[in-house]
Amino acid sequence: MAVTRDEVISWIKAYGQVITENKDYLTDLDSAIGDADHGANMHRGFLAVLAKLPAVEDKDIGTIFKTVGMALISTVGGAAGPLYGTFFIQAGTKLNGKMDLTLADWTAALDAGITGVVNIGKANVGDKTMVDALTPAIQALNGATGQELSMSDALKKSAKAAEEGMKGTIPLLAHKGRASYLGERSIGHQDPGATSSFLLLDTAANVWVNN
Amino acid sequence: MAVTRDEVISWIKAYGQVITENKDYLTDLDSAIGDADHGANMHRGFLAVLAKLPAVEDKDIGTIFKTVGMALISTVGGAAGPLYGTFFIQAGTKLNGKMDLTLADWTAALDAGITGVVNIGKANVGDKTMVDALTPAIQALNGATGQELSMSDALKKSAKAAEEGMKGTIPLLAHKGRASYLGERSIGHQDPGATSSFLLLDTAANVWVNN
Amino acid sequence: MKKLINKPEDVVLEELKGIEKAHPDLVKIHYAPDYIIRADAPVKGKVALISGGGSGHEPMHGGFVGMGMLDAACPGAVFTSPTPDQMLEATKAVDGGAGVLHIVKNYTGDVMNFQMAADMAKEEGIDVEAVVVDDDVAVKDSLWTAGRRGVGLTVLMEKLVGAAAEEKRPLKEIANLARKINGQGRSMGMALTSCTTPSAGKPTFDLPEDEMEIGVGIHGEPGRTRTKLQTADQITETLMKAIVDDLPFMSGDKVLLFVNGMGGTPLIELYIVYRKAVEIAEKAGLKVVRNLIGPYITSLEMAGTSITLLKMDDDLIKLWDAPVKTAGMRWGI
Amino acid sequence: MKKLINKPEDVVLEELKGIEKAHPDLVKIHYAPDYIIRADAPVKGKVALISGGGSGHEPMHGGFVGMGMLDAACPGAVFTSPTPDQMLEATKAVDGGAGVLHIVKNYTGDVMNFQMAADMAKEEGIDVEAVVVDDDVAVKDSLWTAGRRGVGLTVLMEKLVGAAAEEKRPLKEIANLARKINGQGRSMGMALTSCTTPSAGKPTFDLPEDEMEIGVGIHGEPGRTRTKLQTADQITETLMKAIVDDLPFMSGDKVLLFVNGMGGTPLIELYIVYRKAVEIAEKAGLKVVRNLIGPYITSLEMAGTSITLLKMDDDLIKLWDAPVKTAGMRWGI
Numbered sequence A, B: 001m002a003v004t005r006d007e008v009i010s011w012i013k014a015y016g017q018v019i020t021e022n023k024d025y026l027t028d029l030d031s032a033i034g035d036a037d038h039g040a041n042m043h044r045g046f047l048a049v050l051a052k053l054p055a056v057e058d059k060d061i062g063t064i065f066k067t068v069g070m071a072l073i074s075t076v077g078g079a080a081g082p083l084y085g086t087f088f089i090q091a092g093t094k095l096n097g098k099m100d101l102t103l104a105d106w107t108a109a110l111d112a113g114i115t116g117v118v119n120i121g122k123a124n125v126g127d128k129t130m131v132d133a134l135t136p137a138i139q140a141l142n143g144a145t146g147q148e149l150s151m152s153d154a155l156k157k158s159a160k161a162a163e164e165g166m167k168g169t170i171p172l173l174a175h176k177g178r179a180s181y182l183g184e185r186s187i188g189h190q191d192p193g194a195t196s197s198f199l200l201l202d203t204a205a206n207v208w209v210n211n
Numbered sequence C, D: 001m002k003k004l005i006n007k008p009e010d011v012v013l014e015e016l017k018g019i020e021k022a023h024p025d026l027v028k029i030h031y032a033p034d035y036i037i038r039a040d041a042p043v044k045g046k047v048a049l050i051s052g053g054g055s056g057h058e059p060m061h062g063g064f065v066g067m068g069m070l071d072a073a074c075p076g077a078v079f080t081s082p083t084p085d086q087m088l089e090a091t092k093a094v095d096g097g098a099g100v101l102h103i104v105k106n107y108t109g110d111v112m113n114f115q116m117a118a119d120m121a122k123e124e125g126i127d128v129e130a131v132v133v134d135d136d137v138a139v140k141d142s143l144w145t146a147g148r149r150g151v152g153l154t155v156l157m158e159k160l161v162g163a164a165a166e167e168k169r170p171l172k173e174i175a176n177l178a179r180k181i182n183g184q185g186r187s188m189g190m191a192l193t194s195c196t197t198p199s200a201g202k203p204t205f206d207l208p209e210d211e212m213e214i215g216v217g218i219h220g221e222p223g224r225t226r227t228k229l230q231t232a233d234q235i236t237e238t239l240m241k242a243i244v245d246d247l248p249f250m251s252g253d254k255v256l257l258f259v260n261g262m263g264g265t266p267l268i269e270l271y272i273v274y275r276k277a278v279e280i281a282e283k284a285g286l287k288v289v290r291n292l293i294g295p296y297i298t299s300l301e302m303a304g305t306s307i308t309l310l311k312m313d314d315d316l317i318k319l320w321d322a323p324v325k326t327a328g329m330r331w332g333i
Ligand SMILES: Nc1ncnc2c1ncn2[C@@H]1O[C@H](COP(=O)(O)OP(=O)(O)O)[C@@H](O)[C@H]1O
Pocket: A030, A034, A035, A037, A038, A041, A042, A077, A078, A079, A080, A081, A083, A117, A120, A121, A122, A123, A128, A129, A130, A131, A176, A177, A178, A191, A192, A193, A194, D079, D080, D081, D108, D109, D110
């Protein structure tokens, strides 16, 4: 089964809600190894996204993704703004004209989005960034493509993989982003961006559970 | 019996010691209703006094008092510097050429010193200043003059009166000095200058106990 | 106590050494007694301006020594007025033959120490006038108290009177100008946190996380009221109302609006306060013709702000705009 | 959290309103997207300089907009780099036909956002060069990290390159000058206390009463080492040694010595640090030909200091002395 355009919108709205709920948590994570703003950044960005959504609710999914990406780029700032903005814009390029989303569509979109993030951020897996949550998620989806998994099961797998990737950032020494300034002292802390990325995929798995 | 010049010097040295011991206490009192420096001010002043003393140890008591006063004026600053400086200089004018101190000499000197303090500070009894400790002390001495009291008993009486005056500043509303800025909020705190004045007279009573 | 210092008793001396190394083009430092004078002092035929007070209010006063402002500053120990010998020696060092003005903030200690110095200088034949600044409306002015404190207006007076002195106006006129400025300027301050003097080593007052002091002094003297924390706008309204009502400033008045930082408050917050202060001033019909925003008269690392309003006229505006070249205030040159 | 603010989310907007009211002679403010430009922008035939970054570092960068320094500053949210549309619009607003230089501090977010803006501006036909400042020796420079942070040197670069732009030097030359400055300047900072961002509402890091962070960033990023409190002299030695050894600065070098306050540290302490820093510089044979002392690149109300050394030559000295007229730095005019 495929995710409808309206379910895509529900997912984005739900993620806005998740960000609001996790604002302080994300900021706390960023206090430990960054500059204590990741929660506020994501919150500001998704408030803007939610304000922009009504204007594109009847458009195709590609347009919606692009709109989300542009809103993030022009309101978030910091590292997260260009990274998440690029993620949505690049993912959106695979969804032009689409009114629903198959597992294959989603996989292609996610792959393009992550490629975009890596292109501008130059982070490798293991650098202690959002890439550490995103990459396992796409790998899980790629792995699922061969098997006869329902979309919702595939999403659950990818969210699970993202969660493990996120937790896996704890023992890492940061090589990218602000946490890298800390050197050894970055070890032992979970990366805030990996956390917000996990939450994004986890929200998808939760909202699109009937697919 | 009379207090010798050397006993006068012992008194000043002992007061220097008392100030060192009570530095934090005086500063704490000044924190509550002033600017937290009375202990440091008196300490700085009496360090300078102690450094100046050797040069005048063989001079008359008037010269010693004047030297103490000048040292205080040129090192203490704040309100305490001119007030205590004037106190010693004016008291000293009554002691020119003297090599010892009778009760009458001390009474005259104290009276002149206090008059000097009142002249430049314009504080009345009840204004919550050092005058509230000094004035009862001189009154006690004046009262003692008629009676057949030993000098040491008279000094004890005056120290006791100073102590009561000092404690009596607690319920007062300040009209002079920095505490007056506090208005009603100055009530309930003991005046730091009254405290250092009590200590001065108390040290005299203790050091000159055999007279 | 968290401070970038070595020994508490060396703070003022080491600060002076730093200033000496930093600004040899502007000032010379004299030690024991300590004072800071213009590098080109004495300036012949110019009234010399001297101020001073306890240290801990930097850049005031040492940072205001130089062309167009002070000729000398006498730094006391932290929060303790300087001693008469400092002012006397400084007076002698900067007198250029046209007399000397002492700018004295109204604290018992400052007034007494400056008075002693002035008496001694006069005995030595120097023409000395003294002006006492007492602009703090937080303190009730009364015959029965030490009167109002001198706070933010001092900075403005030093600039304005400094410019008048550069014009070679005579001592009497300069002193009267200073008194006029004192008559038409008012200030009030507040603190979010206490300061800690180096020698005490602990905060002068304890302020719970949700409270503030309104009407605090620049020496960490507790204010007149302690209240729950409020927004910047509410605080600004409280300060502005007290100031405007006191003079009172009247609709149509031209004013200089000075939003001062107490030392621990960053500039970003001062602009937020300034924004509201202007709004209030304009609502009251005042014309804000000049302004000053920043930490100019501080109270060590205390967080908080003070606002000063000074009624301006064309002469004062001209004096304000005149060139000034000091470490703490500079323009036009 | 004790701050003179209203709502955390309004801090930057209200600060901009304050700046707008305070300095109409110097700057104009554009809202949504937010940027500050010179009152006389665009200046025909002059290379325009733009910088920007998260707010909370005032007076940098908004306070440095004006004659002889920046043409525009783009303020992000507190400690968050601005977004590309701010830089794009500011670029268009100040381009005087001679091209635009983006001065970018080396943080992942700043670099990415400025890069996007530059790409868009180039598409619109504007000649844009970008220079990345990365002077913080506290961070190991390595291919495997985000590299060094841009800190205190940014202030010096904005002044120096601003003066060069006033001389109408061409964009390529200006960009190369900026890169040269970046190549010969180094900085390091430390914190006695943490800052608190308005939106987080609590300190970014907890620092016990007897500890400090050495090598802290200007966003309250924890430093590389946490140690017991030390004296000002010991701290100054640590910072100076790391800085001098890194370039390395060599005996005979002329340098500009910049002692910066982090926002909550009063000037009196900065002079104590300066005193020791000069002593160390001179012992190493360096000639301190210019200096800057004060809170120029702050981290909200964080207590602490940073030191920047920049190797000078005659051209740089001339550019440093050239007139500058901004809210945060002014001389010669
Ligand atoms: N080069 C990069 N590539 C991928 N992700 C990155 C990179 N740099 C930083 N990040 C992510 O961004 C997160 C921080 O975002 P945020 O706090 O909003 O921005 P900033 O670091 O500018 O304050 C980090 O936790 C990390 O996951």
